[in-house]
Amino acid sequence: TSMEPSATMQVGVELFAAPGGGPDNNAVTSSLSVGPGQTVTFATTNATAFGINSILGASFGKGSARILATSKKLASSVFVTSTGSPPVTGMVQLTIIAKTTQKAQN
Numbered sequence: 001t002s003m004e005p006s007a008t009m010q011v012g013v014e015l016f017a018a019p020g021g022g023p024d025n026n027a028v029t030s031s032l033s034v035g036p037g038q039t040v041t042f043a044t045t046n047a048t049a050f051g052i053n054s055i056l057g058a059s060f061g062k063g064s065a066r067i068l069a070t071s072k073k074l075a076s077s078v079f080v081t082s083t084g085s086p087p088v089t090g091m092v093q094l095t096i097i098a099k100t101t102q103k104a105q106n
Helices: none
Strands: 009-017 032-034 063-069 096-098 101-104
Antiparallel strands (some): 009 032
């Protein structure tokens, strides 16, 4: 969700598989312009139960993600589910890291 009062920001998500290395997707091609107060949803695959704005095009069982934005005024949350084991049984916390320093432990 953009917390910007008047400016539009660009937001993208990079996905990284557990073995390490570079991103498994192109964050530029799946990035979105997010207007003031607007909320968008990124997903690894299409999910008809949710309003997905951008499909990231990479999917794996274990890994990490990096949220990229042209503004620091971004509020983020993460919801993790599996297409292979409905119903959804939980959520995960989002740990915020600035550069290489962890800022918050949720």
